[in-house]
């Protein structure tokens with residue numbers, strides 16, 4: 001997965017139909033091949049016109065967004081955010097039928113912060129359902145604390161210095177073909193295909209990073 005310009009839309013680590021019946025093949029194909037591709041094309045176009053930003057890794061570009069010239073902040077938030085959020089979302093899923101809950105240190109941290117995994121799931125689902133319009137729900141590490149919150153459009157938690165562990169795309173294009181307007185049904189189905197080993201790995205990286213973003217993190 002490349003982190004710098006020029007960005008390439010690398011294949012998903014699973015087939016478009018691998019998340020069936022929870023997330024349908026057509027949705028995954030359009031989401032990856034058109035929506036993410038569109039953000040990659042726009043980001044490459046933006047960076048082509050701004051060579052000083054071309055060697056900045058994607059997470060760092062987003063984290064330092066407020067240091068950019070004012071005219072670049074909105075397009076970077078939209079296009080770089082669109083690439084980052086979608087890659088992170090796709091990489092956090094996998095075929096159903098494996099572990100449906102986190103294990104190890106992440107499981108312990110979730111129990112400590114939220115009481116139980118089921119309470120975490122309810123809290124995350126409520127935040128995701130409450131996003132007005134388009135955006136994402138996130139689980140992040142804020143220093144030593146887990147935090148659930150949402151962002152609008154393609155905004156990320158990176159400018160806050162928070163390290164993302166898991167995100168859920170609640171733009172309608174993520175679920176409308178199968179779930180129509182029933183976002184809560186989509187959220188329930190999505191929990192069946194969360195790839196917890198990936199989330200656990202992110203948690204271990206984030207926990208050891210002392211608020212720095214390792215290059216290998218969240219590709």
Ligand code: MN
Pocket residue numbers: 031035086169171173174
């Ligand atoms: Mn999307």
